[in-house]
Amino acid sequence: MRTFHLSSESPIVSEDLSASALAVGFFDGIHKGHQQVIRTAVQQADKLGIDTAVMTFTPHPSVVLNKSVQHARYITPLPEKERILQDMGVDKLFVVHFDLALASLSPAEFAEKFFVDLNIRHVVAGFDFSFGYKGKGSMKELPSYAKGRFTTTTVAKVSQGDEKISSTRIRGLLNQGDMAEIKTLLNRPYSIQGEVVESQTSREAPGPPMINIHMNEAYYPPAFGIYAVEVEFRGEIHKGMAVYSMGLLRSEQNEEGCLEVRTFDSDPYLYGEKIRIFFHDFIRPVIECEDREQLMEQLLNDERECRRILTLL
Ligand SMILES: Cc1cc2nc3c(=O)[nH]c(=O)nc-3n(C[C@H](O)[C@H](O)[C@H](O)COP(=O)(O)O)c2cc1C
Ligand SMILES: Nc1ncnc2c1ncn2[C@@H]1O[C@H](COP(=O)(O)OP(=O)(O)OP(=O)(O)O)[C@@H](O)[C@H]1O
Numbered sequence: 001m002r003t004f005h006l007s008s009e010s011p012i013v014s015e016d017l018s019a020s021a022l023a024v025g026f027f028d029g030i031h032k033g034h035q036q037v038i039r040t041a042v043q044q045a046d047k048l049g050i051d052t053a054v055m056t057f058t059p060h061p062s063v064v065l066n067k068s069v070q071h072a073r074y075i076t077p078l079p080e081k082e083r084i085l086q087d088m089g090v091d092k093l094f095v096v097h098f099d100l101a102l103a104s105l106s107p108a109e110f111a112e113k114f115f116v117d118l119n120i121r122h123v124v125a126g127f128d129f130s131f132g133y134k135g136k137g138s139m140k141e142l143p144s145y146a147k148g149r150f151t152t153t154t155v156a157k158v159s160q161g162d163e164k165i166s167s168t169r170i171r172g173l174l175n176q177g178d179m180a181e182i183k184t185l186l187n188r189p190y191s192i193q194g195e196v197v198e199s200q201t202s203r204e205a206p207g208p209p210m211i212n213i214h215m216n217e218a219y220y221p222p223a224f225g226i227y228a229v230e231v232e233f234r235g236e237i238h239k240g241m242a243v244y245s246m247g248l249l250r251s252e253q254n255e256e257g258c259l260e261v262r263t264f265d266s267d268p269y270l271y272g273e274k275i276r277i278f279f280h281d282f283i284r285p286v287i288e289c290e291d292r293e294q295l296m297e298q299l300l301n302d303e304r305e306c307r308r309i310l311t312l313l
Contacts, residue, residue: 001086007097008105012117020053020092021045021122022115025129027056028167029075030084031185033126033158040155041124042089050121051091055114056081057098064098075170075190077218094118107137111145124153160185177223177282189230189278192219194259196270211270213259213277221257226283228306230313231263232276238263241306242277245286264303281309 004013023041027034038054045052058078060071076084078095085093096102096114105113110132115123123142131137137145139154146152158165165185173182174190182190198212211231215221222244229242240263247258261277283305289295 001082001090001093003082003093003095005095005097006114007099008102008113012113017092017119019048019050019119019121021048021050021124022053022055022094022118022120023124024055024131025125026060026167027054027076027081028060028071029170029186030081031165031167031170032160032187033155033165035088035187036158037124037126037155038085038088038090040153041122044122044124044153045091048121052089053092053094053118053120054085054090055094055096057096057102059098061098061103064100065103071167071171071220073220074218075167075174075220077216080193104133107132107141108145110137111142115146116149120150122151122153124155126155127157129154171220174220174222177225177227179222179227179279180281183280189280190222191276191278192216192259193274193276196273196275198271210260210262211275213261213275215257215259217256222279223282223285224257225285226302227279228281228283228309229261230278230280230310231261232278233268233270233273237278238266239307239310240264241283241302242279243286264307280313283309 006013021041021044023038025034025037027038030038038052041054042052060074061067063070063072074080082093094114114120123146125139127139129139139152142152163169170182170185173179173185179190192215194213194215196211197214198210224245225243227242227244229240231238231240240261242259242261244257244259259277283302287298289298
């Protein structure tokens with residue numbers, strides 16, 4: 001997959017682009033609804049014998065348009081999106097810089113610059129996709145801008161439990177730490193990749209060493225708490241538990257949050273390595289421990305509970 005960075009000032013990439021079927025939207029999370037849109041583009045591309053492309057935007061429009069809730073952190077920051085889209089068989093990813101100039105393009109201008117000029121022959125989006133100045137363009141009018149130069153497919157609403165699956169819904173579940181429900185909406189566990197910044201035996205916690213991870217600020221953070229996780233490093237998956245907290249005993253508490261994990265059956269020295277944490281379930285909120293004994297007992301209970309959950313996967 002190739003990634004192309006575009007903006008309203010430089011919309012056309014310098015080379016002649018091969019024809020594509022395009023899925024368009026912000027796609028934060030690449031949840032089941034998004035997957036349906038992207039899979040439809042893959043099917044259309046196969047039918048037409050052309051490439052599959054996805055168009056996303058950066059940053060989130062809410063940031064540029066100064067909305068009351070601004071999404072500057074993502075369920076899937078750009079590198080995660082690239083990884084997932086590559087696995088879905090996408091050939092080209094267009095990352096369009098979202099700024100006020102882009103937001104002021106009329107729907108017709110947007111369709112000219114970002115569909116026709118990029119050699120898009122088919123456009124797929126969901127029932128609620130809007131584009132162009134004040135979001136005035138919709139899938140209903142898109143064929144009138146296409147003037148026969150591309151065809152369109154509108155994907156019907158994908159719901160779960162009578163409610164639309166959306167990035168907003170998943171952000172709400174991350175605020176509650178409801179990783180089990182998130183897994184059903186994403187069709188995969190929520191995961192983050194981070195670098196190990198400390199790999200040591202904790203003064204307080206019993207058992208194998210804690211691994212402290214730097215969680216990139218671009219990720220939308222989960223609720224503080226203890227989670228049953230799988231950890232991927234050096235090409236292998238290990239069962240374990242994670243605590244996401246303000247930095248429990250540290251003298252400087254960190255508003256951004258600290259992520260520590262402990263794997264049950266291995267304790268390699270991972271300093272500086274990139275590892276991936278898959279969040280499967282919420283175990284409990286962070287509690288204030290009176291003494292080392294209470295913490296040790298709590299951690300043994302947590303480990304038992306995590307092992308039970310992870311065995312059922
Ligand atoms: C899965 C897990 C859960 C934890 N939960 C708590 C907790 O609820 N309360 C607490 O005070 N410490 C808890 N700890 C311990 C702290 O996260 C931390 O490792 C310990 O306080 C040592 O901190 P230090 O590295 O600053 O010395 C937990 C550790 C692990 C591995
Ligand atoms: N549940 C869904 N069913 C069908 N299409 C969807 C669904 N969710 C999103 N889409 C489509 O996927 C594309 C990307 O949508 P977008 O990024 O706005 O997702 P969203 O989950 O609705 O986000 P948000 O909650 O932030 O509004 C758009 O074409 C949109 O219409």
